[in-house]
Amino acid sequence: MESVRIRPMAEDDLPGTERASAVTFLEGDRLTRRVSEPEPEPRSAEASRRWIERMRFFLSIDPGGCWVAEDAGDIVGFAISQNRGPIWYLATYGVLPGRQGKGVGSRLLDAALAHADERPGLFSSTVHPGATRRYRLAGFSLYPQMRMVGVVDRSALPKVTGLHEGREEDQEWMDRLDHDLRGAGHGPDHSFMRNTLRLVVSRASGRPGYVYIDQDRGQPALLAAGHPQTAQKLLWEALAASRGPTLVNCITSANHWAVDVGLTARLDIGQEGYLAVRNMAEPAPYLASGHFL
Numbered sequence: 099m100e101s102v103r104i105r106p107m108a109e110d111d112l113p114g115t116e117r118a119s120a121v122t123f124l125e126g127d128r129l130t131r132r133v134s135e136p137e138p139e140p141r142s143a144e145a146s147r148r149w150i151e152r153m154r155f156f157l158s159i160d161p162g163g164c165w166v167a168e169d170a171g172d173i174v175g176f177a178i179s180q181n182r183g184p185i186w187y188l189a190t191y192g193v194l195p196g197r198q199g200k201g202v203g204s205r206l207l208d209a210a211l212a213h214a215d216e217r218p219g220l221f222s223s224t225v226h227p228g229a230t231r232r233y234r235l236a237g238f239s240l241y242p243q244m245r246m247v248g249v250v251d252r253s254a255l256p257k258v259t260g261l262h263e264g265r266e267e268d269q270e271w272m273d274r275l276d277h278d279l280r281g282a283g284h285g286p287d288h289s290f291m292r293n294t295l296r297l298v299v300s301r302a303s304g305r306p307g308y309v310y311i312d313q314d315r316g317q318p319a320l321l322a323a324g325h326p327q328t329a330q331k332l333l334w335e336a337l338a339a340s341r342g343p344t345l346v347n348c349i350t351s352a353n354h355w356a357v358d359v360g361l362t363a364r365l366d367i368g369q370e371g372y373l374a375v376r377n378m379a380e381p382a383p384y385l386a387s388g389h390f391l
């Protein structure tokens with residue numbers, strides 16, 4: 099254990115950290131797979147490229163939250179977190195399977211939490227017993243999350259009106275909405291997401307809302323709204339964009355409006371990890387994004 103060094107992440111670490119992340123999460127998915135689910139696939143070259151771009155972005159905005167564990171030149175663990183004004187979030191965190199259970203993860207999380215400096219925070223957690231133990235001991239409440247999978251029954255799609263393609267000018271009110279729902283705007287994360295995902299918004303007075311849609315995978319990547327009905331419209335719009343199997347995740351119990359949409363669309367509901375939240379309420383109507391929260 100002593101040979102493992104915890105140090106700030108550098109740009110050169112991105113490829114090695116991506117490889118460590120791909121191995122760690124593939125193994126984690128294998129271990130937590132239910133018998134009815136397909137065997138997890140290794141991360142594709144395109145997904146690896148996207149992962150590196152996202153982490154490069156985090157490193158450029160708030161490098162103080164990005165940490166790696168290194169042993170003899172190899173990356174064996176990582177904790178990538180970010181402060182956005184008054185809140186902190188953990189974008190990703192892992193230790194290589196063969197190196198787990200030896201205290202490396204605790205040291206990495208301590209470094210990321212020191213950067214949080216007691217800020218309220220949130221992130222999406224796996225069910226790994228070591229992870230959940232550490233999170234609870236660090237003062238986070240764990241809200242079980244649901245996820246919905248399947249092919250949308252297109253005959254169930256309602257006619258959705260009053261939504262528009264999002265623009266840069268929308269960001270000001272989107273940050274205000276974020277602030278109301280989770281205590282801080284996404285700030286620069288909005289620019290990054292707008293460049294990589296489709297943004298659809300509701301600008302109706304008193305009924306603001308937005309959803310980022312991953313067009314390649316046909317799934318909502320982050321959704322926020324002032325009212326559950328607006329949230330439902332936005333989720334329908336995202337589901338309408340899906341071609342083939344889709345996935346809606348990060349649904350906490352305060353967000354049953356999403357379950358109602360999924361059931362009507364004939365998606366299957368299952369459970370998946372927790373939303374970990376410290377010193378703030380569980381956001382709703384809201385579907386967090388795995389990396390941007």
Ligand SMILES: CC(C)(COP(=O)(O)OP(=O)(O)OC[C@H]1O[C@@H](n2cnc3c(N)ncnc32)[C@H](O)[C@@H]1OP(=O)(O)O)[C@@H](O)C(=O)NCCC(=O)NCCS
Nearest residue numbers: 126192193198199200201202203204223224226227228229
């Ligand atoms: C979660 C993870 C990062 C923790 O890293 P690690 O190096 O294994 O963690 P540590 O050895 O520092 O152990 C952390 C705590 O969990 C406990 N723990 C570790 N593995 C455990 C296990 N399999 N079952 C129960 N408790 C466990 C340790 O005892 C320790 O608690 P303690 O300090 O109070 O005794 C690592 O296991 C991992 O990468 N898991 C797969 C990916 C994942 O789930 N990441 C979390 C994403 S939110």
